[in-house]
Amino acid sequence: MPGLAVSTTINGDDVEFLCQAEETLLDVLRDRLGLTGAKEGCGTGDCGACSVIVDGRLVCSCLVLGAEADGSRIETIEGMADGETLHPLQSKFLEHAALQCGVCTPGFLIAAKDLLARNPDPTEEEIRFGLAGNLCRCTGYDKIVRAVQDAARTMKGV
Amino acid sequence: MGFDASYTAQKFKSVGSRPVRPDGVDKVTGRARFGADFNMPGQLVGRILRSPHAHAKIKKIDTSRAEKLKGVKAVITAADLPDLTDGNAEMYDILDNCMARGKALYDGHAVAAVAAVDAQVARKALKLIKVDYKVLPHVTDVDEAVKPKAPLLHKDMFTGGVDPKPTKPSNIANRSQYGHGDIEKGFEQADVIIERSYKTEQTHQGYIEPHACVASVNADGSGDLWVCTQGHFVYRQHCAELLGLDVSKLRVTSSEIGGGFGGKTHVWAEPVALALSRKAGRPVKLVMTREDVFRASGPTSATSIDVKIGARKDGTITAASATLRYSGGPYSGMWAELGAMTAFACYDLKNVRSVGYEVVVNRPKTAAYRAPSAPMAAFAVESAVDELAHQIGMDPVKFRIKNAAKEGSKSSYGPVYGPIGIGPTLEAVKKHPHMKAPLGKNQGRGMACGFWFNFGGQTCTDLNIGADGTVTLAVGTVDVGGSRASLSLVAAEELGIPYSQVKAVVADTATLGYNDMTDGSRGTFSSSMATISAARNAIEVMKERAARMWEIPVENVIWENGQAKAKGKKYGNLPQLSVKDIAAAAGNTGGPIAGHSEIVADGAGVSFATHICDVEVDPETGATKVLRYTVVQDAGKAVHPTYVEGQYQGGAAQGIGWALNEEYIYGEDGRLQNAGFLDYRIPVCSDLPMIDTQILEIPNPNHPYGIRGVGETSIVPPLAAIANAVSNAVGVRMTHIPMSPPRILAALDGETAD
Numbered sequence: 001m002p003g004l005a006v007s008t009t010i011n012g013d014d015v016e017f018l019c020q021a022e023e024t025l026l027d028v029l030r031d032r033l034g035l036t037g038a039k040e041g042c043g044t045g046d047c048g049a050c051s052v053i054v055d056g057r058l059v060c061s062c063l064v065l066g067a068e069a070d071g072s073r074i075e076t077i078e079g080m081a082d083g084e085t086l087h088p089l090q091s092k093f094l095e096h097a098a099l100q101c102g103v104c105t106p107g108f109l110i111a112a113k114d115l116l117a118r119n120p121d122p123t124e125e126e127i128r129f130g131l132a133g134n135l136c137r138c139t140g141y142d143k144i145v146r147a148v149q150d151a152a153r154t155m156k157g158v
Numbered sequence: 159m160g161f162d163a164s165y166t167a168q169k170f171k172s173v174g175s176r177p178v179r180p181d182g183v184d185k186v187t188g189r190a191r192f193g194a195d196f197n198m199p200g201q202l203v204g205r206i207l208r209s210p211h212a213h214a215k216i217k218k219i220d221t222s223r224a225e226k227l228k229g230v231k232a233v234i235t236a237a238d239l240p241d242l243t244d245g246n247a248e249m250y251d252i253l254d255n256c257m258a259r260g261k262a263l264y265d266g267h268a269v270a271a272v273a274a275v276d277a278q279v280a281r282k283a284l285k286l287i288k289v290d291y292k293v294l295p296h297v298t299d300v301d302e303a304v305k306p307k308a309p310l311l312h313k314d315m316f317t318g319g320v321d322p323k324p325t326k327p328s329n330i331a332n333r334s335q336y337g338h339g340d341i342e343k344g345f346e347q348a349d350v351i352i353e354r355s356y357k358t359e360q361t362h363q364g365y366i367e368p369h370a371c372v373a374s375v376n377a378d379g380s381g382d383l384w385v386c387t388q389g390h391f392v393y394r395q396h397c398a399e400l401l402g403l404d405v406s407k408l409r410v411t412s413s414e415i416g417g418g419f420g421g422k423t424h425v426w427a428e429p430v431a432l433a434l435s436r437k438a439g440r441p442v443k444l445v446m447t448r449e450d451v452f453r454a455s456g457p458t459s460a461t462s463i464d465v466k467i468g469a470r471k472d473g474t475i476t477a478a479s480a481t482l483r484y485s486g487g488p489y490s491g492m493w494a495e496l497g498a499m500t501a502f503a504c505y506d507l508k509n510v511r512s513v514g515y516e517v518v519v520n521r522p523k524t525a526a527y528r529a530p531s532a533p534m535a536a537f538a539v540e541s542a543v544d545e546l547a548h549q550i551g552m553d554p555v556k557f558r559i560k561n562a563a564k565e566g567s568k569s570s571y572g573p574v575y576g577p578i579g580i581g582p583t584l585e586a587v588k589k590h591p592h593m594k595a596p597l598g599k600n601q602g603r604g605m606a607c608g609f610w611f612n613f614g615g616q617t618c619t620d621l622n623i624g625a626d627g628t629v630t631l632a633v634g635t636v637d638v639g640g641s642r643a644s645l646s647l648v649a650a651e652e653l654g655i656p657y658s659q660v661k662a663v664v665a666d667t668a669t670l671g672y673n674d675m676t677d678g679s680r681g682t683f684s685s686s687m688a689t690i691s692a693a694r695n696a697i698e699v700m701k702e703r704a705a706r707m708w709e710i711p712v713e714n715v716i717w718e719n720g721q722a723k724a725k726g727k728k729y730g731n732l733p734q735l736s737v738k739d740i741a742a743a744a745g746n747t748g749g750p751i752a753g754h755s756e757i758v759a760d761g762a763g764v765s766f767a768t769h770i771c772d773v774e775v776d777p778e779t780g781a782t783k784v785l786r787y788t789v790v791q792d793a794g795k796a797v798h799p800t801y802v803e804g805q806y807q808g809g810a811a812q813g814i815g816w817a818l819n820e821e822y823i824y825g826e827d828g829r830l831q832n833a834g835f836l837d838y839r840i841p842v843c844s845d846l847p848m849i850d851t852q853i854l855e856i857p858n859p860n861h862p863y864g865i866r867g868v869g870e871t872s873i874v875p876p877l878a879a880i881a882n883a884v885s886n887a888v889g890v891r892m893t894h895i896p897m898s899p900p901r902i903l904a905a906l907d908g909e910t911a912d
Contacts, residue, residue, distance in 0.1 A: 020278065027277075036195040037188020039416070041366040042448040046835035049366055077188035090186040094178045097800040100639035100808065102185030103192055103367040103416025128844040135835060137364045137417050138639060139804055140811030141843040 006070045010035070011079025019066035025059075026050045028066035029076065037077035037106045041135065048134030051107040051114075052076045058114040060133075077106035080113065089113055089151045098147035100138035108134050112148045120156060124149070161691040161757060165857050165864045172650040173863060176800045177657050179643035181414070190414045193370030193386030194445045201372060202231050202273040204434050204444035205280040206427060207287050208454060209262030209269050212296035212520040212828025213309065216260055216289060219270055223286040229279035232438035233287070235270045236260075239433050242402050251489040253400050255523045256429050262291065263311060263488035264520050265829040266453025268427075273434040273442045296520040296828040300460050300485040301357075303329040303519045311488050311518045318490075329518045331490030336498050336571045337479075337511035344477025344509030348468025352546045356538040358877065358895040359821035360460040360485065363527050364812070364840045367416020368451045373431035374441035380407040381435075385428055388418040388636050389675020394667045396425045401432050411666040412636045419812070420526030421456035423677050452833035457822060458527035459484035459493045460519075463538040465501075473552045473560045477509040478502050478570075482535060486516050487523035496531035500874075501539050502570035503609035504580050504766065506563045510570045520828055526677060528809060529610040529870035533816065533877050537895055540606035540878030545891060554882070555593075558607060558768075559584045575764065579792025579856045580607060583768040586852055592770045592788040600777060601785065602887025605770045608874025612867035613678025614759035618671030619688035621649060621696050623751040627738030629653065631692075632665040633685045634673030639808075639869065640801035641681040647797055648686045648863070652693035654720025655737055671756055679867025682797060683858075684759035690862050696753025703747040704735045761860020762867055767791035769810065769875040773883040777906060780899030782818050782884055788850040794858040794866030806872045807849040813876025815841040821896050 003018030010033070019028050026043075029035040029052070038061055041047035045060040052061045053075040080087045089112050092098070099105045108131065115122060115130040122130060127148050128141070136144060184190040221233040236259045243249040253259070258267045270287050274280040295309035302308055308329055316324050319333040345351060371385035381403060387393045390412040398405045415422065431444040446455065467478045480501045484494035494514030501512045512535075547557035562580045569575055587593065587605060597603060620632040631649050635641065642662040650657045674680065697717045704722035705712040708729065716725050721734040744751050772786040789806040796802040819839055823831045832838045857864025881892045890905045 022278065030194075035188070036191070039192065039367065040194065040445075041368070041416075042835045044448065044834055044836065047366055047448075081187055086183070086186065093186050094182040097176075097179070097640065097804055099182075099185055100801070100804055101365070101367070101415060101417045102181070102190055103365075103414075105185050106188045109186060124848075125844075128846075132842045132844040135366055135840060135842065137366055137419070137812065137840060138808045140807035140841075140849050141846055142807045142849045143800075143804060145843065145848070 004067045006067055008069050009073045011076060021067060023066045024062050025064040025066050025069050026061040029061060035076055035078050039103055039106065048111060049104050049107040051110040051134065053110060053114060058111055077110055080109060087113065088154045089148065092147040092151040092154065096143045096147035096150065098139065098143040104134060104136045108136065108144060116152055116155060121152060163687055163761060163860055163862055165859045165861060170651060172647045172657050173795065173797050174799065175647065176798060177643065179640050180646060180661055181637065181642055192367055192416050193413045196372055196384045196413060197443065198372050198374055198441035201441040201443050202275060202438055203277045203280045204271060204273045204431050204442045205284055206268045206430060206450065207270040207284045209258065209267040210265065211262055211291055211293050212265050212298065213294040214262045214291040215294060216258060216262060216269060217292055218290040220288040221270060224272060224283040227279065227283050227286060229275040230272055230283045231440060232273040232434050233270065233283070234433050234437055238437060239400065239429060242400065249399055252396060252424055255489065256425065256427065264522050266522060268430065268454065271430050271434055273438045297329065298519050298521055298824045298828055300483050300517050300519060301462050303517050304483060304515070311520065315518065331486065331516040331518055334495040334498055334514045335511065338568060339509030341477045341479050341509045341511045345468045347470065347476040349471045350546060350549050351466065351468040352542045352549065353466040354542055354893060356463045356465065356541065356893045358461045358534040358537060360457045360521065361527065361816050361820045362452055362457045362838065363419035363421035365417025365419060365421055368446040368448060369422065369426055369455060370445040371428050371431050372441055372443045373428065373435045375432050375436040379403060381432060383408065383410045383428060383432065384413055385410065386413045386415045386422060388415065388422045388638060388677055390636065391634060391667050391672050392675045393425055393428060397429050397432055400429045409666060409668040412664055415636055415638055418638055419528045420530055420677060423526050423675055426455050448835065449833045452838060453830050454522055456525045457522055459486065459524050459531065459534065461497065461534040463534065465538045465542045467542050467546055469546050469550060471550060473550055473557050475505060475507060475561045478507055480512045480539065482512065483515045483517050484531060485519045485521060485524065487521050488518050489523055490516050490518065491524055493524055493531045497535040499571035500532040500609055501535035504563060504607045505561045506567040507570060512570065528812065528873040532608065532610055532874045533813060536606065536608050536874045537877035537881060541881050541893070544882045554605060555584060555588050576859055577856055578764055578766060579854055580766040582854050582856060583766055583790045583792060586790045586854060587768045587770055590770065590788060592786055592850065595772065595786060597772060600887055601772060601774045602883045603770065603772050604879045604882025604886055605768060606875040606878035606882060607766065607768045608871055610679065610765050610871040610874060612683065612762035612765050613680045614684050614762040615674035615680055616672055617684040617688040617757050617759050618673055619685060619692045619755045620670060621689065621692040621753040623696060623737060623741050625741055625744065627736065627741040629655065629660045631660055631662040631689060632670055633662060634665055634670045635681045635685045636676045637664055638676050638681065639805060640798060641685065644682045644797040644801065645685050645689050648689045649693055652690050653697065653737060679765065679869040680762065683762055683861065683865050683867045686797065686863065686865055687759045687861055688755040688757050691757060692753040692755035695755065696751060699751050699753065700737065700740045703740050703744065703751065706747045707735060707743055708732050763794055763858030763860060765792060765866050765868065765871040767871045767875055769879040771879040771883045773880060773887055775884055775887045775902060780902035782897060782902065784814055784847055787847060789872055790852045790854065791868065791871055792854045792856045792866065793868045794861065795855055795864040796853050797865060799853060802853055802868050803851045805868045806851045809870065809872025810849050810876055811841055811846060813873045814846065814880065817877045817880040817895055817897060819896050819898055
């Protein structure tokens, strides 16, 4: 089958690709574009490891078709740091040891970035419900919540 | 050179600090490469066809139509994986599990596999494979499987460990027994006896990263395997044996591992990927779907356990016994045996007996899950212990303190304990503010203890000193939760240099000697011991080099705070030499500087924990909310305390999921009904409170720094702690895990909890 031509902006760069109608955005990012930061933990939108932001909206990229992304602006974990400077969430995740195996981490960071963009001063409960779409099996979430709380304080300049 | 591993008290500089891990930046920027993040040139996509039947004879497999499909490069069945196991029953079971041989033994059992140019073609090809099954009666429940008229999985399975050998086959693979004393006499001395039966359902390790590998076998019989695994040396051994390759010619590289918890300790699809690659003549990438992971990898045992414990009115336990039936999937294991060994390990008992039965069922092959088999046994025993304390009218913590094992106690599984942490964790719990936190309506508090053996094993480590004096530490134990940080701290401590000058990496199988896998909480324990040994060897080399640089006898060189110093009046004014100084001169003093270590890390100190949990149960819905949770555990010595806390919290969270919600649900047809994260729901962030931790440090006498493994014990107490809390909240004793809302409502209605 001839591929579908898709034009997007990914992490600020213009990116064009061909994909099959059945391919998900996650397949395209990982297998066609070499952006393997987003992970496939389930392929059914239950684990959040493939989280990316499309046109300002947090999505599971396994539930979006590659072809649907035409004309959209996509942010992935690969674009989260500013050159050598880590995003405060990235720094705080390291400082608080908010990761063990690290496979869920890109999804958590993207989801937490989206959460703080919408709610810069979340309560613990708002963080817990805001990140309830991301599964972590290693940490018990304690250190993740603390890292997000600390990043929120840092980002507000407190 | 002999290595003295005995403990010496010392003041640490690096060990005990909390630096950022060396693999951290890669993991927060998406650069870390996990199993599915790697590709080889010209690679194909592998996919596995799985049995839809719980138990079926495979009469015929017709692969011809799949083979003819454009883009398909190889199709394999069991015929492409001939039996080379030479009578090794354990390896035969692993082979049979990788690809069914004559019979499909569970829903999800692999029966054929394809390699194709892309995923689309591979999926189409699977649909073109025709398997002719004769469906057989199945049994998935552990109690049903032991009944005399249960469908038999194996006609040649005669229960082992029984004398005389049974004359009829059954689904009980083996019987084991542990204990000492005279339990009949012990029960006669008891004033109160509790006797109850408990059940726990099957759970999955639930690692977020599905099994994934890229395999390449060349025409010359050499091969490469990139894989997420807890033990790449073990995978190499398994794959080489099953495919008839030379061990030295198969190079296995462990990717970053996205969680394992025991589920990545033996091969599942890797031999299939290698066989596909061999047949296709191209590399093959094989990644399980989440459904594959649930249906065909990992799960722990489902169990059925009877416990009887008797005590005098003063709180002394006089006798304890347990009968434990554990499912092993369709193959024999030692799951019930581990349950029997751990069941009463927390207590100092005069009369104790535990009997384990390994039961085969038409479910996926059971794999280790974090302190395998101990949580279920602890659930049963700690529930009964709690009930006994209540009946005697004694505080459950005090009751446990009175009966706790201590140094010199003969354990229920045989050995006599050295210095151990059960008493101290209980004393810490007694004093913990959590025990005084107020409880409201429908709320209850529970506590429970847990034990795990810990393991040491074969370990090989290289420590290489670079020309600039910085250090590369090559270890062979896969880093599952931050061990590269811990091991870098240990190398820095031993050499006397800053943590920032050490970089730990996990070496592949071609560049380092054999290592057992990261299991039994051995990663930091054993590799830190090997690291200390390698660092001490490197220090000896550096002392020789310093002697050469100074042109003095090596006996006059000492190592202190990361510096070579000359001793004695004659040489005392020589300036000290740092690692950097010595490394810079290496080319002229004898060449590269390295320290090696090959050891069997004996003496893993046993581990104990006590947990406290507060819950609130909604009497209308049966839903349970965990309000407060506290873990107290002995770490021996916490090398990187933040990651030790992480292990405590992670194990507790997995235990909470197991206690309240997680379970494999099978239909009447023997098919798994909830093979996805939507229906097999692990705890999410909003389900849990903060998990408080308290690290105790009772040094392990068999490790230079006193380190004990910390990874597994934290999953042992939660099932019981939460069951005790829920039982206290609702006033009805809960005996079936998970305590899902329907089971709690049924218990409240006074019905049988099912």
